[in-house]
Amino acid sequence: MPTNRDEQAPKPDLRLINQALAMICGKWRLYIILLLGEQTLRYTQLSELLPGISEKVLAGELKALVALGVMKRKAYAEMPPRVEYKLSKKGRLALPVLNQLQEVGQLFN
Amino acid sequence: MPTNRDEQAPKPDLRLINQALAMICGKWRLYIILLLGEQTLRYTQLSELLPGISEKVLAGELKALVALGVMKRKAYAEMPPRVEYKLSKKGRLALPVLNQLQEVGQLFN
DNA sequence: CGGCATCCTTTATGATACTG
DNA sequence: CAGTATCATAAAGGATGCCG
Numbered sequence: 001m002p003t004n005r006d007e008q009a010p011k012p013d014l015r016l017i018n019q020a021l022a023m024i025c026g027k028w029r030l031y032i033i034l035l036l037g038e039q040t041l042r043y044t045q046l047s048e049l050l051p052g053i054s055e056k057v058l059a060g061e062l063k064a065l066v067a068l069g070v071m072k073r074k075a076y077a078e079m080p081p082r083v084e085y086k087l088s089k090k091g092r093l094a095l096p097v098l099n100q101l102q103e104v105g106q107l108f109n
Numbered sequence: 110m111p112t113n114r115d116e117q118a119p120k121p122d123l124r125l126i127n128q129a130l131a132m133i134c135g136k137w138r139l140y141i142i143l144l145l146g147e148q149t150l151r152y153t154q155l156s157e158l159l160p161g162i163s164e165k166v167l168a169g170e171l172k173a174l175v176a177l178g179v180m181k182r183k184a185y186a187e188m189p190p191r192v193e194y195k196l197s198k199k200g201r202l203a204l205p206v207l208n209q210l211q212e213v214g215q216l217f218n
Numbered sequence: 219c220g221g222c223a224t225c226c227t228t229t230a231t232g233a234t235a236c237t238g
Numbered sequence: 239c240a241g242t243a244t245c246a247t248a249a250a251g252g253a254t255g256c257c258g
Contacts, residue, residue, distance in 0.1 A: 011144070012143035012144055012208075012211065014140055015214070016212075016214030017139055017140055017214060018214070019213075019214035019216075020214035021133070021134065021210075024130070025133075026230075027230080028231095030126055031123055031126055034126070042240090043239070043241075047240095052232095054231075054234090055233090055241070055242085056231085056232070056233085056241095056243090057230085059240080059241055060230095069217070081238085081239050082239075083240060090217075093216055094216060097206065097209045099121075101125075101129040101130075102121065102122055102126060103125075103206065104128075104129040104203045105122070105124070105127070105129035105132075107128075107199050108132075108199075137251095151220090152220050153219070153220075156220095162251095162252090163251075164220085164221070164222085164253090165223085165224095166250085166251060168220075168221055172221095184220090187219095189219045189220085190221090190258090191220090192220060192221085
């Protein structure tokens with residue numbers, strides 16, 4: 001016979017949770033994803049939209065998000081160089097839920 | 110005239126985002142919230158459901174979540190002592206979105 | 219039982235200078 | 239322009255012992 005808790009709420013999956021947290025946790029990561037949304041932005045545009053972020057951290061976060069498959073990086077062989085970032089399909093699929101986190105934040109007002 | 114981006118996706122609110130992240134980020138915080146769900150659990154039960162968490166971290170996370178207003182702590186003046194934790198109304202309101210984060214994690218499989 | 223205090227290790231974040 | 243390298247600080251997490 002199942003317990004009351006099993007019926008009402010199956011035990012959360014720690015692995016799924018950690019994958020979601022890897023995508024959004026950190027001082028800038030979720031904000032970068034939401035900011036990007038459906039647009040394509042260049043490295044410099046992102047740095048202007050994230051005032052106060054250091055070069056090292058921005059480059060590191062972008063690299064990590066690309067590695068996670070959340071966003072895509074496209075470099076053009078031009079001079080001066082141009083690099084564009086946009087969400088991957090995976091990132092776009094996650095977007096609705098991630099945007100809802102702002103409503104969760106709203107609960108604290 | 111609004112820009113294309115303004116129409117499609119208003120700039121995310123960093124303050125709301127940070128409030129949501131404060132609630133869920135960290136190695137255990139989101140898992141504690143989802144695990145609690147609609148139940149009431151004692152301190153020792155929580156520690157058994159979070160294998161590997163240290164006393165310091167568990168006590169600190171519970172205290173932080175109570176301070177954030179996400180959960181409630183109820184201590185009984187018995188011997189031996191008994192302390193119960195459950196989600197506050199705020200925590201229960203956030204629960205549906207937080208559970209959806211597992212589906213976001215599912216995207217990485 | 220349900221913590222807190224202390225000390226320690228690991229990650230995360232940041233400032234800055236430099237380069238293909 | 240779009241980063242990397244190096245150095246430094248801060249925050250998170252953990253091990254362990256003690257206490258009301």
